[in-house]
Amino acid sequence: MLRIAVPNKGSLSEIASEMLTEAGYSGRRDSRKLVHADVRNDVEFFYLRPRDIATYVGSGALDVGITGRDLLLDSHSGATEISALEFADSTFRFASPADGDVKELADLHGKRVATSYPQLVDDFLQERGVVATLVKLDGAVESAVQLGVADAVADVVSTGATLRAAGLEIFGPVILESTAILIGGPTQHPGVDRLLRRLRGVLVARKYVILDYDLPLDRLDEASQVAGGIESPTVSPLKDPNWVAVRVMVSSDEANEVMDKLYDLGAKAILVTAIHAARL
Numbered sequence: 001m002l003r004i005a006v007p008n009k010g011s012l013s014e015i016a017s018e019m020l021t022e023a024g025y026s027g028r029r030d031s032r033k034l035v036h037a038d039v040r041n042d043v044e045f046f047y048l049r050p051r052d053i054a055t056y057v058g059s060g061a062l063d064v065g066i067t068g069r070d071l072l073l074d075s076h077s078g079a080t081e082i083s084a085l086e087f088a089d090s091t092f093r094f095a096s097p098a099d100g101d102v103k104e105l106a107d108l109h110g111k112r113v114a115t116s117y118p119q120l121v122d123d124f125l126q127e128r129g130v131v132a133t134l135v136k137l138d139g140a141v142e143s144a145v146q147l148g149v150a151d152a153v154a155d156v157v158s159t160g161a162t163l164r165a166a167g168l169e170i171f172g173p174v175i176l177e178s179t180a181i182l183i184g185g186p187t188q189h190p191g192v193d194r195l196l197r198r199l200r201g202v203l204v205a206r207k208y209v210i211l212d213y214d215l216p217l218d219r220l221d222e223a224s225q226v227a228g229g230i231e232s233p234t235v236s237p238l239k240d241p242n243w244v245a246v247r248v249m250v251s252s253d254e255a256n257e258v259m260d261k262l263y264d265l266g267a268k269a270i271l272v273t274a275i276h277a278a279r280l
């Protein structure tokens with residue numbers, strides 16, 4: 001049985017559980033349950049704090065887990081990234097008061113930096129030869145400067161709204177581009193490939209739609225230039241020999257633009273359908 005660590009709280013938990021459901025796994029029904037076996041799919045889910053997941057996977061106690069890249073690097077657990085999962089994107093940045101004297105990385109020399117990710121920040125500063133004092137906080141790090149326990153912070157930034165509300169401004173280089181990831185441990189369980197294929201299927205299903213349309217046969221080459229599909233478009237005959245029916249996968253972001261172009265080429269009855277699951 002493949003043993004999978006899933007975040008039980010925070011920014012990752014809801015989407016991670018949704019992805020697993022879309023990938024065909026059964027999840028826990030009671031949010032107080034910490035373990036759930038999906039016997040049919042031969043997997044067992046362990047609902048854990050996002051910060052602890054790399055520790056369990058790195059030690060080999062669990063086979064794989066869903067966590068954040070920032071949490072993995074901060075853990076020094078020996079777990080490794082298997083694949084990005086394309087949600088919970090953020091950057092990890094330094095920030096300081098807009099009107100203060102800490103404006104660039106070198107200004108951090110001898111200063112206090114508050115963070116919930118001390119290992120990640122320490123590694124970054126050491127590599128660049130900056131000696132600062134790290135102040136470890138559990139969360140709400142943005143308040144540390146105002147409350148006088150630090151001169152700057154290093155934290156997760158998504159929209160930047162939390163920083164702005166605390167009167168802070170980003171400075172210095174990007175510490176890390178983070179995202180939700182699947183991580184693995186010292187030995188690769190044979191069931192990991194199937195899990196990964198299913199999760200990638202969910203990502204494809206979210207990213208693409210199916211376009212169906214009717215087209216005059218003599219415009220087929222031009223239409224294939226507009227939307228070529230994964231391999232090549234599926235083309236079926238219509239009763240009228242001058243027309244064909246075409247089916248193609250396109251990126252959902254581009255669907256409307258592609259529909260406009262196909263319409264201009266003379267396509268009719270252009271339909272968009274969502275994909276529920278996929279294996280490419």
Ligand SMILES: Nc1ncnc2c1ncn2[C@@H]1O[C@H](COP(=O)(O)OP(=O)(O)OP(=O)(O)O)[C@@H](O)[C@H]1O
Nearest residue numbers: 010011012050068069070071088089090156158178
């Ligand atoms: N606002 C956000 N946007 C995108 N990703 C985020 C955001 N906040 C946190 N994350 C990411 O989510 C992961 C877990 O962080 P999260 O804040 O959910 O955990 P936590 O701080 O331990 O929990 P909590 O905030 O509930 O106490 C990290 O990888 C982090 O980068």
Ligand SMILES: O=P(O)(O)OC[C@H]1O[C@H](OP(=O)(O)OP(=O)(O)O)[C@H](O)[C@@H]1O
Nearest residue numbers: 139140141156157158159160161162163
């Ligand atoms: O750039 P923003 O869109 O404002 O998001 C970033 C904020 O989100 C997270 O906070 P969270 O809600 O997890 O609280 P925490 O700081 O207590 O972990 C993170 O720690 C930042 O504070």
Ligand SMILES: [Mg+2]
Nearest residue numbers: 010011139140
């Ligand atoms: Mg948080």
